[in-house]
Amino acid sequence: MAAQPQMLFEKDSVFIHINVNSHTSDKDAYIPGKVYLLHKEEGHFIEWKAEDVVSLDNHSDQDWAFIGSVGYKPDREAETGSTKIDLQKKYNISFDIFDLKSFKRSAPNHGWAYIIFILKDGTTYPALHFHTGGSKALLKELENFLHIKRSANDSRLFIIQDHDPDMLSKSFDELQLFSDSSGDLVSKFIKDPYTTTLGGFSKVTNFLRDVLMQPEVSVSRPREEVAELLQEDIPGMEISHQDEPGFEVVTKTRLPKRPDVSRATPLASEVWSKHMDTDGRIKDVDQIKEVIFRGGIDATIRIEVWKFLLGYYDWSSTYKSRTEERKRKVDDYFRMKLQWKTISLEQEKRFSLLRERKGLIEKDVTRTDRTHKFFEGEGNPNLQVLNDILMTYCMYNFDLGYVQGMSDLLSPILVVMENEVDAFWCFAGLMDRVYTNFEMDQKGMKLQLSQIHQLMQFVDTELCSYLESHESGNFYFCFRWLLILFKREFNFPDVQRLWEVLWTEKPCKNFHLLICLAILDSEKSTLIENKFGFTEILKHINDICFAINLDESLKKAEGIFEQLKQCKKTPSHVKEIIGLQVTPTRSIPKSSSMPNTFGREGSPRLDLPIHLRENNTSAPSSGSGTAVTTPEDSSIEILPENTEQSVTLVCN
Amino acid sequence: MSGLQRPPPGGGSGRPGGGAQQMKLVLLGDQGVGKSSLALRFVRGDFREDQEATIGAAFLTQTVNVQGKNIKFDIWDTAGQERYHSLAPMYYRGAQAAIVVYDITSTHSFEQAHSWVKELQKETGPDVIIALAGNKVDMAAETRAVMKEEAEKYAMEHGLFHLETSAKTGYNVQNLFQTLAQEIIRNDYVVTQTRHRIVTTADLLGEQSYPRRRTCCS
Structure with missing residues (x-):
């Protein structure tokens, strides 16, 4: 017993x-x-x-x-x-x-x-x-x-010391300092000598750190001494152990100090109405977006403001034109809904593609946010609404169809709109921004993952090379974050807040990538000092959902943006990712308003004023019904892949 | 305070499960067949009807004791939809075992399972053990669409071992993982000899001939 x-x-x-x-x-x-x-x-x-x-x-x-x-x-x-x-x-x-x-x-x-x-x-x-x-x-x-040791870099983190004899026997050869699966070093060096070199060097530090942090060596040593040791061993390398999070390492490109930024209160109803002229036009779009970026939107007026952010209404529309627009949208929605609703069972038997999609949607609808009040309980009628919107979206964008993750994107919108038609068009507006995430070839996802990599290479060489040397340089552990815009990482109120902030497209393009960097920065010590590898990193990142502080992450991300903006040495490919640099080939008004401005050439374009919705910051074309392709659809040349310019930075 | 005697600092006592043999296992199969549910039933003994769809991949671990040996499963649970198929190699690369799951109420999912098996057999080494799991067997009475015999025949032909499972009731779930663990242990001895393990896995199909019971007790 x-x-x-x-x-x-x-x-x-x-x-x-x-x-x-x-x-x-x-x-x-x-x-x-x-x-x-x-x-x-x-x-x-x-x-x-x-x-x-x-x-x-x-x-x-x-x-x-x-x-x-x-x-x-x-x-x-x-x-x-x-x-x-x-x-x-x-x-x-x-x-x-x-x-x-x-x-x-x-x-x-x-x-x-x-x-x-x-x-x-x-x-x-x-x-x-x-x-x-x-x-x-x-x-x-x-x-x-247990032997418990406080982290030198994160005063809140405590590491259990254990014996890991493998580590000490690891030779420098095994470390493969300059090996990189993602391309040959020479071309990388030519392209970006700066980060390649430092990336390699900081692998040395990672190694030394791993070795020195073994209990045999470090238990009895105060941490200052360890830091000293690190410094002694690589002559000429600058290693700073500042206690502020982020940049304690080997980097010689000092980014300027990360500025403190503050958040503010949400856009209130009175402020919103004050921003409308007598006809209902929004007077200063940029200013209102600034307010939303800084503090989000009061829950009571989300239902209205989101429609502007998601291109359902044009910012320059009037009360009158909005009534007309809405009517048009209602008709259009039901026209499309009828298309699939009227397919008989007989027809369906010979329509495998539709049958398949129907099945996929059904499967996911029954397991989307069922713990949320709005969707809980068996036979909840809102599930039917979720289902119908997704089915109608299939008719609206048949080429894309239904892809897992879409129900996650729709759910918070439906909860805010509480109306099938409105939720559909807002969802369609959101999909316009992120549809490349869902395309068959996954190129939108791949591009963003590589963009995170490029950003991190510059912003935090140490963490970047740690991840690279632990089979995580592809950043696949961020997949869920990117695919459904952090929907699974935060609770509903936070997701709604985060999304409206992102939809302002402030302070820069691809701000969501900087949020990834910000969250990873907060987890940096945990990942590195626990010596997490590919599986542990993925598990840890999956597990911290609901434990991420949204406001802190937003502040940090904005801080990183400011650093990149102020730093004189920010390479142009990094600038391009966040829209700090206009491509010289063609003058484009400001940065593109699309958060994901990549490869739109093969995109399924359907009728409807959807084109207008995308460029809602640029001057509205006159008749909102004229669905002309804007010549400004500029995204193609912003593709940062293979940016040829050789970076002129030198390790001095 | 409890004034109880404690081992000296540093944990002198041997770590239970220390030296467990690690085994990378990947779950593959069509959307909604119950991959996550099987994993969660195995790891947490839990079942949720509304288990949310897996985005990207999830990772779970569980240690089982088989014939006195500890086997630690590193379980990769993947997203099922065809669209995310291209990510799968990242997760099945280097795996010692794979469970290809289908839903016994869906012929489509069974067809998908075939293509997973094909891909695995093409892309991974001959030593990867593949199990074919027909999940949702609790629904067999009302809505079965894939006959057990059919699946067994297919499994036999392709050198897999086959079980019908229910993540909901827990039926055969432990058995599934235990059998895989046993196979791994067996494989350790025969791996150098057999290029294909069809013989050994085919043994499993005749349930009586396989000493499965041995694993459950002790």
């Missing part, structure tokens, strides 16, 4: 905060629980158990009301007690402390302490919030079993 586990530590009032997937509330819900350190037969375990689980055998409805309200699958099965316990269990945590790789503590000025545990395989648990203290005591207990 198994022996009873010995309780070495126990603390109650330890909460997991979960996002309420509700559009009515911005508040988090808390699940109360207890944290334990247990000595079991198999080893020492940290466990967290929801307090309710114990009492669930005779469940009270109150427990369930709570669970329902936080957005868990309140479907038919949730009516049985056992399923409820299963759901509670979902949050329960149990891991062997020897699987622990590191943990993050809350910043000292945070209201109460929390700890995020990260395992060796990259598993990242939700933060445990110690509302009534106890986190220190737990960590003290842990210190009896």
